[in-house]
Amino acid sequence: MHHRTKGTGANPLRRDADRTRTRMHAAFALTCLLAVIAGFALGRAAWTDGHRTAENIARHRHTVTATTIGETGYRAGDQPSSRPVSVATATWHYPSQRPHTETIPVPAGTRNGDTVRVWVDGNGSAATAPPGRADVALNAVGVGTGALAGIVLAGGALVAVRLRIVDARSARAWESEWAGVEPLWSGRLRPGHGPGDD
Incomplete structure (x- = not known):
């Protein structure tokens, strides 16, 4: 065997x-x-x-100082389950003396006349921040x-x-x-x- x-x-x-x-x-x-x-x-x-x-997006995005010209309101989030976002109408100049006025997300409690930082693209329009690491x-x-x-x-x-x-x-x-x-x-x-x- x-x-x-x-x-x-x-x-x-x-x-x-x-x-x-x-x-x-x-x-x-x-x-x-x-x-x-x-x-x-x-x-x-x-x-x-x-x-x-x-990196490519970051090269074409800039932060500028914007001044709010309206009261803070709320807008629904991007996703159905996301929380509402506080927004306000603000104005800024970019590039150089070109004025822009848009409704942008702002921190809660922002008042009329407050300054906020906003990301803009090469044309000066409001844009999202570049993706982080x-x-x-x-x-x-x-x-x-x-x-x-x-x-x-x-x-x-x-x-x-x-x-x-x-x-x-x-x-x-x-x-x-x-x-x-x-x-x-x-x-x-x-x-x-x-x-x-x-």
Whole structure:
């Protein structure tokens, strides 16, 4: 019996289904490793692109001092679940002597005649602040984590489906083999055999 158990896969108790399960678990482990590598690579690419975009936007955005010329009001936030934003009409000059008057977000409690800092684009119109490092990092982490989770979930689903198929085939094979062995093992007669039949 010793010579039959030498070598990889020579165990007589190890079935094809067992080998398939081992391969599927190894494939899932490899998928997880590839997911980590892909998530890191995509996150790094998103960081590089986001940082470059933020620098480009920052070159064309400026802060100017604006003076409010109206009372503070409230405007709904950008998202349905976001809080209202306090706004006021303000005026400023950019570039040089070109006047601008717009309704802009202001700190709560701003009064008529107060000065506030406002971001403007190259034409002097009100604009959003350039993305900060935290925004770029958060986006990069989101991209990387999303890619990692997507690959792991897809790989896990495929492996789970394959293992269910293997388990179903293995159960059918066991039932078939047991139907042939059980009468001999238990001493029960199979249908169609008499007491003296062998």
